[in-house]
Amino acid sequence: MNICIIGAGYVGLTTAAVLAELGHEVHCIDQDERKIRLLNNGEIPFYEPGLEELVTKNCNYLTFSGRWDYIKRAAVIVICVGTPPRPDGSADLRYIEAVLERLAATVESYKTIITKSTVPPGTNEWMRTELIRKGMAPHLFRIVSNPEFLREGSAVYDMFHPDKIVVGLEPDDDRSLAVVQAMYAGINAPYVTTSLTGAELIKYAANAFLATKISFINEMARICDAFAVDVNDIARGIGFDPRIGPHFLRAGLGYGGSCFPKDVKALEHAARSRHVEPHLLQAVQSVNATQLDVCLDKLNQVLAPLHGKKIAVLGIAFKPNTDDTRFSPAEALIRRLSEAGCTVAAYDPKATLTSPLANVKQVRSVHEAIQGADGLVIATDWDEFCTLDWSEVKAAMNGTLVFDGRNCLDRLAVEQSGLRYMGVGRP
Numbered sequence: 467m468n469i470c471i472i473g474a475g476y477v478g479l480t481t482a483a484v485l486a487e488l489g490h491e492v493h494c495i496d497q498d499e500r501k502i503r504l505l506n507n508g509e510i511p512f513y514e515p516g517l518e519e520l521v522t523k524n525c526n527y528l529t530f531s532g533r534w535d536y537i538k539r540a541a542v543i544v545i546c547v548g549t550p551p552r553p554d555g556s557a558d559l560r561y562i563e564a565v566l567e568r569l570a571a572t573v574e575s576y577k578t579i580i581t582k583s584t585v586p587p588g589t590n591e592w593m594r595t596e597l598i599r600k601g602m603a604p605h606l607f608r609i610v611s612n613p614e615f616l617r618e619g620s621a622v623y624d625m626f627h628p629d630k631i632v633v634g635l636e637p638d639d640d641r642s643l644a645v646v647q648a649m650y651a652g653i654n655a656p657y658v659t660t661s662l663t664g665a666e667l668i669k670y671a672a673n674a675f676l677a678t679k680i681s682f683i684n685e686m687a688r689i690c691d692a693f694a695v696d697v698n699d700i701a702r703g704i705g706f707d708p709r710i711g712p713h714f715l716r717a718g719l720g721y722g723g724s725c726f727p728k729d730v731k732a733l734e735h736a737a738r739s740r741h742v743e744p745h746l747l748q749a750v751q752s753v754n755a756t757q758l759d760v761c762l763d764k765l766n767q768v769l770a771p772l773h774g775k776k777i778a779v780l781g782i783a784f785k786p787n788t789d790d791t792r793f794s795p796a797e798a799l800i801r802r803l804s805e806a807g808c809t810v811a812a813y814d815p816k817a818t819l820t821s822p823l824a825n826v827k828q829v830r831s832v833h834e835a836i837q838g839a840d841g842l843v844i845a846t847d848w849d850e851f852c853t854l855d856w857s858e859v860k861a862a863m864n865g866t867l868v869f870d871g872r873n874c875l876d877r878l879a880v881e882q883s884g885l886r887y888m889g890v891g892r893p
């Protein structure tokens with residue numbers, strides 16, 4: 467099958483590489499010339515485990531350019547452009563609009579147009595109307611909503627092993643379902659078919675539910691602190707119940723990244739647009755928005771005054787195994803420490819601070835970060851931070867506080883080295 471992917475970001479590039487591996491001929495279009503130049507030199511513009519190997523392996527079936535005439539050869543077009551948040555919380559659809567403009571000007575023969583970007587309920591219906599309004603003949607295309615559920619850091623694995631494939635279709639569109647099934651032939655997962663808007667809402671519901679689990683456990687962590695109980699025990703205790711499950715119950719600095727914050731907000735906005743008051747979504751966001759305050763209060767209890775203290779922060783990315791810092795709680799914490807007058811030495815194996823901050827230096831190793839530190843904060847749960855030699859850490863630091871902002875450390879191992887352990891909901 468000849469497939470054209472629009473947008474070579476985390477989702478587009480992973481989709482392109484996986485579809486090429488499945489035996490398709492794939493062309494990936496991006497408007498970012500720098501990205502295309504890198505990709506044509508065999509380089510990946512961001513860090514995602516296994517992606518470089520997969521792109522290299524399939525280089526004979528996978529091409530990149532900024533040229534829209536490639537659309538003409540493709541039977542299937544997969545839209546993977548960004549849908550960032552607007553200041554009012556709604557999804558900014560300007561990149562989708564730009565794609566529709568190009569499609570309307572380029573398409574001459576039948577295409578299956580698949581939306582993989584996360585878009586608010588009603589968007590795919592609107593896209594269909596817009597394409598026709600821009601002059602595209604209705605018989606020349608069908609729209610399919612096929613939201614993506616991959617996680618950064620395990621994007622390649624997740625695309626090969628999805629727990630489901632959600633396909634939203636126009637009424638009576640059996641042809642497009644067969645196209646999607648042929649595109650994913652080789653991937654073993656149950657299909658969930660629904661309407662275009664149904665598929666859009668499944669995506670938002672999934673992210674909102676996962677964010678809710680995180681805010682729930684973060685609220686439990688606050689209660690645990692008040693009762694001197696370890697929230698990790700609570701998560702383990704409730705996680706055995708299959709109706710609850712063990713995942714997404716790690717308390718910490720709160721959720722971040724390019725998806726949860728924007729998607730929960732966009733769902734809230736969509737609900738309000740239809741006069742539904744989203745009480746729970748508001749509460750989820752309120753807990754998340756105050757989680758850093760709770761963590762800073764805890765740091766303050768031990769290190770007060772924070773002003774003038776030297777803090778080592780391990781982690782800048784919003785989660786491990788990625789270099790992505792979009793809405794990163796780790797970076798937000800570094801900013802707050804800088805504002806509080808701390809001197810910060812920050813280290814991350816892959817991510818870089820997005821902007822310079824007063825008294826904040828990004829260093830090149832854990833060793834460099836912890837030298838003479840009054841306190842150490844784990845802000846991203848990279849494996850290498852969970853397995854540090856705590857005696858060496860103790861010897862390098864000036865103070866003794868280890869604040870586990872991701873509840874990922876072995877508390878006993880830290881304490882046995884003579885360091886003081888403090889987690890989130892782990893007094």
Ligand SMILES: NC(=O)c1ccc[n+]([C@@H]2O[C@H](COP(=O)([O-])OP(=O)(O)OC[C@H]3O[C@@H](n4cnc5c(N)ncnc54)[C@H](O)[C@@H]3O)[C@@H](O)[C@H]2O)c1
Nearest residue numbers: 473475476477496497498547548549561564583584614618
């Ligand atoms: N990142 C994730 O983990 C993830 C997972 C599932 C779904 N999503 C959704 O997928 C979409 C893409 O996310 P992402 O993280 O891959 O974004 P990204 O910012 O990494 O990539 C988007 C790419 O689209 C390109 N682009 C924008 N407008 C274009 C245009 N008109 N023509 C050609 N290229 C254009 C950009 O240059 C960029 O390279 C979003 O809607 C997001 O919510 C993301």
Ligand SMILES: O=c1ccn([C@@H]2O[C@H](COP(=O)(O)OP(=O)(O)O[C@H]3O[C@H](CO)[C@@H](O)[C@H](O)[C@H]3O)[C@@H](O)[C@H]2O)c(=O)[nH]1
Nearest residue numbers: 614615616617618680714715716720721722723725784785
């Ligand atoms: O128990 C947990 C689990 C996660 N997080 C935080 O939640 C955020 C998001 O983590 P994760 O979901 O692993 O990363 P994403 O790559 O953002 O993936 C989410 O967002 C994607 C984009 O929509 C979806 O496709 C994925 O299914 C969904 O998991 C990160 O800041 C994590 O640190 C916690 O605080 N506690």
